[in-house]
Amino acid sequence: xxxxxxxxxxxxxPSIVDAMRASDDLAFEAGRDPGARTVRILDGVLRExxxxxxxxxxxxxxxxxxxxxxxxxxxxxxxxRAFLREHAAWALGSGLPRYEAVGRLLGMVxxxxxxxxxxxxxxxxxxxxxxxxxxxxxxxxxxxxxDASARARLVETLGLVRxxxxxxxxxxxxxxxxxxxxxxxxxxxxxxxxxxxxxxASALESLALGDDLLAEVARLALVDLRPPRRRQRGTPGLxxxxxxxxxxxxxxxxxxxxxxxxxxxxxxxRLGDALAGAPAAGVDRVLTLSRGxxxxxLDDLRAVEASxxxxxxxxxxxxxxxxxxxxxAWPLRVAARRGIRRVLRAAGGVDLLHLRMAEVGSLAxxxxxxxxxxxxxxxxxxxxxxxxxxxDRAGRLTRDAFGGVDRREHFWFRARLVQRLAANAAHTVxxxxxxxxxxxxxxxxxxxxxDPDRRTVVPEGVDAEAIDxxxxxxxxxxxxxxxxxxLDELRRHVAGxxxxxxxxxxxxxxxxxxxxxxxxxxVEAWAAGPLAERANLLVVGGDLDAPSDDEREQLDRIDAxxxxxxxxxxxxxxxxxxxxxxxxxxLAAARVGMPDLVAPGGVYACASLKEEFGIALLEAMAxxxxxxxxxGGGPATYIEDGATGILAATSxxxxxxxxxxxxxxxxxxxxxxxxxxxxxxxxxxMVHERFTVQRMAEALGGVYRAAALDxxxxxxxxxxxx
Numbered sequence: 001x002x003x004x005x006x007x008x009x010x011x012x013x014p015s016i017v018d019a020m021r022a023s024d025d026l027a028f029e030a031g032r033d034p035g036a037r038t039v040r041i042l043d044g045v046l047r048e049x050x051x052x053x054x055x056x057x058x059x060x061x062x063x064x065x066x067x068x069x070x071x072x073x074x075x076x077x078x079x080x081r082a083f084l085r086e087h088a089a090w091a092l093g094s095g096l097p098r099y100e101a102v103g104r105l106l107g108m109v110x111x112x113x114x115x116x117x118x119x120x121x122x123x124x125x126x127x128x129x130x131x132x133x134x135x136x137x138x139x140x141x142x143x144x145x146x147d148a149s150a151r152a153r154l155v156e157t158l159g160l161v162r163x164x165x166x167x168x169x170x171x172x173x174x175x176x177x178x179x180x181x182x183x184x185x186x187x188x189x190x191x192x193x194x195x196x197x198x199x200x201a202s203a204l205e206s207l208a209l210g211d212d213l214l215a216e217v218a219r220l221a222l223v224d225l226r227p228p229r230r231r232q233r234g235t236p237g238l239x240x241x242x243x244x245x246x247x248x249x250x251x252x253x254x255x256x257x258x259x260x261x262x263x264x265x266x267x268x269x270r271l272g273d274a275l276a277g278a279p280a281a282g283v284d285r286v287l288t289l290s291r292g293x294x295x296x297x298l299d300d301l302r303a304v305e306a307s308x309x310x311x312x313x314x315x316x317x318x319x320x321x322x323x324x325x326x327x328x329a330w331p332l333r334v335a336a337r338r339g340i341r342r343v344l345r346a347a348g349g350v351d352l353l354h355l356r357m358a359e360v361g362s363l364a365x366x367x368x369x370x371x372x373x374x375x376x377x378x379x380x381x382x383x384x385x386x387x388x389x390x391x392d393r394a395g396r397l398t399r400d401a402f403g404g405v406d407r408r409e410h411f412w413f414r415a416r417l418v419q420r421l422a423a424n425a426a427h428t429v430x431x432x433x434x435x436x437x438x439x440x441x442x443x444x445x446x447x448x449x450x451d452p453d454r455r456t457v458v459p460e461g462v463d464a465e466a467i468d469x470x471x472x473x474x475x476x477x478x479x480x481x482x483x484x485x486x487l488d489e490l491r492r493h494v495a496g497x498x499x500x501x502x503x504x505x506x507x508x509x510x511x512x513x514x515x516x517x518x519x520x521x522x523v524e525a526w527a528a529g530p531l532a533e534r535a536n537l538l539v540v541g542g543d544l545d546a547p548s549d550d551e552r553e554q555l556d557r558i559d560a561x562x563x564x565x566x567x568x569x570x571x572x573x574x575x576x577x578x579x580x581x582x583x584x585x586x587l588a589a590a591r592v593g594m595p596d597l598v599a600p601g602g603v604y605a606c607a608s609l610k611e612e613f614g615i616a617l618l619e620a621m622a623x624x625x626x627x628x629x630x631x632g633g634g635p636a637t638y639i640e641d642g643a644t645g646i647l648a649a650t651s652x653x654x655x656x657x658x659x660x661x662x663x664x665x666x667x668x669x670x671x672x673x674x675x676x677x678x679x680x681x682x683x684x685x686m687v688h689e690r691f692t693v694q695r696m697a698e699a700l701g702g703v704y705r706a707a708a709l710d711x712x713x714x715x716x717x718x719x720x721x722x
Contacts, residue, residue, distance in 0.1 A: 001025060001029055002029060002033070003026070003029045003030055003033055003038050003041055003042075003060075004041065005029075006022070006025045006026040006028075006029040006030075007026055007041065007042075007045065007053075007057075009022040009025060009026070010022045010023055010026055010052075010053055010056050011050065011053055015389065015392055016052060016388055016389075016392045016397060016399065016402065017385055017388055017389050017392070017442075017443055019052055019053070019056070019399065020052070020056075020388075020412065020415060021445050022056075023055075023056035023059060023060070024445070026056055026057075026060045027056075027059050027060045027062070027063040028063070029060075030042065030060040030061065030063050030064050030069075031063040031064055031065070034064040034065065034066040034069065035066065036068060038064065038066075038069075039061070039064070039066065039068050039069050039072060042057040042060050042061050042069075042072075043057075043072055045057040046058070046072075046076070046084070049400055050399050050400060051081075051083065051399065051400055051401065051402045051403035051404075051406075052399040052402040052403075053399070054081075054084060054403070055083070055084070055087050055402070055403065055406070055412060058073065058076065058084060058087045058088055058091050059087065059091050061073050061091065062091035062092065062094045062095065063094070065095060070092070070095050070096075070098055071098075073088050073091055073092050073095075073098075073101075074088075074092065074098045074100055074101040074104075076088035077089060077092075077101055077104040077105065077108070078104060081403060082115070082407060083403030083404060083406055083407040084403065085108065085115060086108075086114065086115040086118055086407060087412070089105060089108055089115060089118040089119040089122055090118040090121070090122065090413065092105075092122050093118075093121055093122035093125045093126070096126075096129060097126040097129050097130045097133070097134075099130070099133060102123070102126075102133065102134065102137045103137065103141075105119040105120075105122060105123055106119070106123070106137055106138065106141045106154065106157070107141075109123070109141075109150075109153050109154060109157050110141065110145060110147075110150045110153065110154065111150075112149065112150065112153055112331060113328075113331060114328075114330045114331070114407070114410055114413075115407075116153060116331055117330045117331045117333055118413075120153070120156070120157050120160070120333075120334075121333070123157055123160070124157070124160040124161075127160060127161040127162070127163070128162075131161045131162070131163030131165055131166070132163070132165050134157075134161050135158060135161045135163070135165045135166045135169070138154050138155075138157055138158040138161075139158070139169055141154055142154050142155070148180040148181070148182045148183065149182060151179075151180055151182065151183040152180070152182035152183045152185070152186040153186075153331075154183075155170070155173055155183045155186040155187050155190070156186040156189075156190065156334055158170060158187075158190070159186065159187065159189065159190020159191075159193070159334075160190075160334065162193070162194075164194075164196075164197065166190075167191075167194055167197045167199075167200065170187045170190050170191055170194075171187075171191065171199060171200065171203055173186075173187040174187035174188045174191060174203065174207065175203060175206075175207070181213070181214065184214055185213065185214055185217050185320060188204065188207060188214060188217050188218050188221050189217055189220070189221060189320070189335070189338060191203070191204060191221050192204070192220065192221030192222070192223070192224030192225055192338070193224060193338070194225075195225050200225065201222070201225055204218045204221050204222050204225070205218075205222065208222060213294060216294040216295060216298065217294060217320070219298055220294060220297060220298065220318070220342065223298075223301060223342060223346070224338070224341075224342060228345040228348070228349065229305060229345065229346055229347070229348040230348055231309065231347065231348025231349055236282075237282055237283055237284030237285070237310075238282060238283045238284065238285075238351040238352060238704055238705065238708055239283075239284065239285040239286075239287070239309070239347065239348075239349075239350045239351050239352075240275065240283050240285070240286055240287070240350060240351060240352050240353075240354060240704055241286075241287040241288075241289060241343075241344060241347075241350045241352070241353050241354070242268055242271070242272065242286065242287070242288055242289070242353075242354045242356075243288070243289035243290065243317075243340065243353075243355070243361050243365060244264050244265060244268055244289075244290055244356065244361060245289070245290060245291050245317055245319065245329070245332075245336055245359075245360065245361035245364075246291065246323075246325075246326050246329060246359065246361070247264065247265040247290050247291065248265075248290060248291060248292065248323075249265045249268060249269060249288055249290035249314065250269075250314070251269060251312075251314070252579060252581075263511070263614075263615035263616055264356065264357075265290070266580050266615055267460060267615055267693075268288050268290075269288070269580075270461075270462070270463050270693045271286075271461075271693055271696060271697060271700070272286040272288045272312040273312050273693075274461075274693045274694050274696070274697035275312075275697045275700065275701065276310070276311050276312040277312075278694060278697050278698065278701070280698055280701065281697045281698055281700070281701030281704075282701045282702075282704070282705045283697075283701055283704060284309065284310045285307075285309050285310050285311060285312075285313065285347075286311075286312045286313070287304070287313050287314075287315055287343065287344075287347055287350065288312065288313070288314050288315070289314075289315045289316075289317055289339075289340060289343055289361075290314070290316060290317065291316065291317055291318075291319050291323065292316025292317065292318060293316070293318060294318040294320070296316040296318075297315075297316045297317065297318045297339065297342075300313075300314060300315045300316050300343070301315070301342065301343070301346045304343060304346045304347050305346050305347075307347075309348075313347075315343035315346075315347075316339075317335075317336060317339030317340055317342075317343065318335065318339055319332045319335045319336060319339070320332075320335050321335070323548070324548075325514075325548055325549060325550050326359050326360075327408070327409060327410065329359070329360045330360050330363075330410070332360055333360055333363060333364050334364075336360055336361055336363075336364035336365075337364035337365075337367055337368055340361075340364055340365050340368045341368045341371070341372070344368065344372060344374070345372075349372065349374065350374060351374075351375075351704070351708045352374070352375055352376065352377060352426070352704050352707055352708055353365055353368075353369050353374055353375075353376035353377070354376065354377045354378075354379070354429075354700075354704075355376050355377070355378045355379070355421060355425075356378075356379040357379070357381075357383065358383065358384070358414040358415075358417040358418045358421065359414075362378075362417070362421060363417060366420075366421060366424065370424075375425075375426035375707055375708065375710075375711040376424075376425055376426060377425060377426060377427045377428070377429055377703060377704065377707055378421045378422055378425035378427075378428050378429070379428075379429045379430075379431070380418070380421075380422050380425075380428040380429065380430055380440070380444075380446070380455075381430075381431050381612045382439050382440060382443040382444050383414075383418070383610070383612060384409065384411050384414050384415060385415060385418075385443035385444055386439070386443060386610055386632070386633070387411075387516075387609065387610055388411055388415075389443065390609065390610070390651075391405075415444075418444060419444065419445070419446075422444075422446060425454075426454070426707040426708075426710060426711055427454050427455070427456065427703055427706065427707040427710075428454060428455045428456075429455075429456055429457075429458045429700070429703060430448070430455060430456065430457045430458070431457070431458075431459070431460070431612050431613050431633075431634050432457055432459050432613075432634060432637040432638075433612075433632075433633055433634055433636070433637060434632075434636045434637060436448065436457070437449065456699070456702075456703050458696060458699045458700055458703065459613070459634075459637075459638075459690065459691055459695075459696065459699075460613045460615060460618070460634075460691070460693075460696055461618070461691045461692045461693035461694070461695055461696035461697075462615060462618045462619050462622055462687065462691060462692065462693055463692070463693050464622045464684075464687055464688050464691075464692045464693075466581065466584055467584050467587070467588070467619060467622040467623050468622075470581070470584035470585045470587070470588040470623065471588040471591070471592070471623060471624070473487065473585060473588070474487060474585060474588035474589045474591070474592050475588075475592050477589070477594070478589075478592050478593060478594060478595060480595075484585060486578075486581070486582040486585040486586065487585055487586075487589055487594075489575075489582070490585075490586050490589055490594070490598075491594060491597060493538075493573045493575060494536070494573070494594065494597040494598055495597060496568055497536060497568050497569075497571055497573070498568055498569045498571075501536055501568075501569075501570075501571040502596060502597050503596060503597065503598070503599055504534065504535050504536050504571065504598075504599055505534070505535045505536075505590070505593075505598065505599040505600070505601055505602040505603070505664065506535060506536055506537075506538050506589075506590040506598055506602040507526065507531070507535045507536070507537045507538070507602065507603055507604075507605050507660060507664075508538045508540070508586065508587060508590045508602060508603070508604050508605070508620070508625070509522055509537075509538070509539050509540070509541075509604065509605050509606065509607065510540040510541060510583055510587075510604075510616045510619075510620075511540075511541050511606075511608075511616055512541055512542065512550075512551075513541055513542035513547070513550065513551040513554040513555065514550045514551070514554065515550065515553065515554065515609070516608060516609050516610065517541075517607070517608050517609075518606075518607030518608050518609060518650060518651060518656075519539055519541065519542075519554050519558070519607065520553075520554045520555075520557035520558050520561070521607045521650075521651065521653055521656065522537070522539065522605055522607040522656065523537065523539065523557070523558045523561050523562060523572065524557065524561045524653050525607070525653040525654070525656045525657040525660070526572075526657070526660070527561045527562050527570065527572070528561070528653070528657070529657050530661075531657055531660055531661060531664075532570060532571060534661075534664055535571075535602070535603075535664060536571035536572070536573065536598075537571060537572050537573065538573045538575075538586070538590070539558075539572070539573070539574055540575060540576075540577065540578055540583055540586065541576070541577050542554070542555070542574075542576055542577055543576065543577060544574070544576040545576075558572075558574070583619070584619065584623070587604070587619060587620055587623040587625060588623050588624075590602035590603075590604075590623075590625060591623050591624045591625050591680065601626075601664075601677070602625060603625060603626045603627065603628065603660060603663040603664055604616075604617065604620035604621075604625040604626070604627045604628070605627070605628045605650075605656070605659075605660050605663070606627065606628060606629045606630065606635070606650060607650045607651070607656055608630055608650060608651075609630075609650075609651050610630065610632070610633055611629065611630050611633050611634060611635055612633055612634050613633070613634035613635075614629065614633075614634055614635045617629050617635055617639075617645075618638075618687055618691050621639075621644060621645070621683040621684065621686065621687050622683075622684055622687040622688070623684075624677065624680030624681070624683060624684050625680070625683075626644070626645055626646075626663050626666055626679055626680070626683070627639065627644070627645035627646070627663070627683075628645060628646045628648060628650065628656070628659045628660050628663050629645055629646070629647055629648075629650065630647070630648070630649075630650045630651075631647040631648055631649060631650075635647065638686065638690070638691065640682075642666070643679065643682060644679060644682055644683040644686065645663070645683070646659040646660075646662050646663045646666075647659075666679060
């Protein structure tokens with residue numbers, strides 16, 4: 001093909017996703033034709049205004065393994081364009097150390113953020129070739145830095161130099177009472193990865209005697225120093241680990257809907273229970289990993305080590321940082337990796353990891369899996385590819401302004417991470433979607449027909465039995481039989497509305513307050529037109545007492561559409577997040593109604609920009625609610641448009657409002673038998689027959705067994721060839 005032709009393909013690609021895919025060919029051709037001419041061509045692209053092409057050229061330079069190309073890359077670390085500095089820091093990691101770049105990379109570590117993570121990752125890779133130079137560089141950088149967080153990042157980077165040259169400085173920093181607390185914690189965390197140094201255990205034992213956070217971190221480091229526990233195999237079933245580090249996952253799902261505690265958190269709890277409780281799945285033990293405090297992590301480690309090796313267990317991964325939204329969590333890579341490794345070692349190892357999404361937890365877990373020799377399954381979806389395509393088509397993402405958006409959303413890195421995770425997975429699990437094969441081939445560049453034995457379509461599922469119980473309770477409550485605290489709370493919310501608002505049906509939406517979920521768009525669509533005259537709106541989700549930046553952005557838009565003082569008068573109920581069992585009862589009440597307060601025949605509205613599958617939608621359908629959902633992605637595979645719901649371009653407020661109007665027209669059932677509505681029963685039957693979490697567990701159990709057997713067969717063949 002040649003570099004010129006490959007570059008033309010990037011420049012003339014009809015879409016941004018196509019250009020990103022074409023950049024792979026550009027990197028390949030640059031690697032085939034290294035030399036001054038190729039460097040000149042790519043260097044020229046860097047000087048043009050096409051930001052997407054400049055990123056492609058940066059990574060093509062990295063693929064050349066050429067001295068002059070590496071010099072150009074190192075020079076980009078001083079470029080005025082921040083997005084190019086980040087991509088250069090990432091790209092340099094694929095080659096040998098460039099000593100003139102060490103200082104600038106350390107400067108990026110000091111600055112922090114996503115770029116700091118990329119720079120630190122490259123320095124870690126280089127430290128295997130030049131440990132002394134990297135360690136000396138970090139110590140030199142520390143001399144001029146007073147900021148506590150920056151010092152901690154530098155010390156964490158020093159801890160990634162596995163050579164003994166870094167042990168002495170780490171011991172000194174960790175024991176120095178005059179050092180910042182953050183830096184001492186970073187040093188102590190790193191000491192747990194140095195079991196061969198005799199002085200380390202003694203120093204950690206001394207530090208662990210305290211009663212502060214540093215002492216707790218020292219206790220974790222002492223756990224890291226211990227040899228891995230050997231698992232006792234009493235039964236033939238598998239041990240499987242699953243994780244989502246952006247949520248506080250607990251068996252009761254008490255934080256569901258707050259921050260990033262969305263559908264994934266709910267799914268992992270229900271799925272873990274189903275896997276461990278179903279002999280047919282072939283899984284004896286499930287470990288669910290999520291974020292937590294150091295104290296919680298220590299408690300969980302003791303429980304995991306004392307376990308008999310069966311059931312659903314939980315392990316917290318302390319990220320040593322306040323919770324942050326997913327896009328801002330990448331700098332927590334090192335803490336995530338240590339925490340994941342620690343739980344898996346305490347469990348005696350696992351047969352398989354299941355990774356979902358291109359985020360920091362999956363990045364860290366893939367590193368741990370490689371280190372421990374543990375295979376993993378990856379749930380593959382065109383994310384962020386579908387979002388990129390949507391923004392491109394809407395004119396909200398252009399080639400000339402791609403760099404700035406990418407710096408915020410990390411589209412390029414996440415897209416490459418998806419490819420890497422899929423390529424190295426023992427098996428990939430796919431979500432059903434209308435054009436699955438076409439979308440994966442066109443957006444991600446993966447041919448699902450190649451090696452089909454390593455790919456399986458598995459729909460997600462919900463606990464339909466729990467929703468049936470909620471429906472029974474709501475129906476009894478409507479008749480006046482007994483009290484249910486969750487339903488009593490909903491009664492109070494509705495009773496607090498203006499008198500003329502009582503007796504209207506409910507439009508319900510449940511999920512995180514995040515722009516991707518479109519909660520503010522939903523409120524705007526409801527408030528701006530006749531919808532508000534027909535129904536009240538109940539939006540469940542978000543931490544209203546301490547909102548994250550993403551939640552604050554959505555709340556500000558909601559308040560602009562319906563000022564807080566007007567909510568009761570206009571019919572908006574915003575209670576914040578609620579546990580999953582409470583949500584199930586509220587969905588049921590929206591379906592069957594509440595005398596004098598809520599008319600039967602409410603609807604569920606999902607205003608997401610994208611929805612790979614839609615757990616909350618399935619829960620609403622299991623409750624018998626008519627739903628409104630995005631017309632792309634997973635929902636289109638199970639919602640019959642006009643029969644069990646309405647499919648629409650939900651990101652557009654006008655189309656969303658029109659779809660909800662249609663849904664309200666189609667959802668109204670009989671006043672005397674609201675639960676017997678034909679549409680409701682059709683939706684409920686569909687969920688029970690196809691989308692229960694028990695069915696999902698059985699399907700995944702087969703995937704896990706096949707992947708574990710394939711891995712065992714590969715290891716046996718490798719052993720036999722020695």
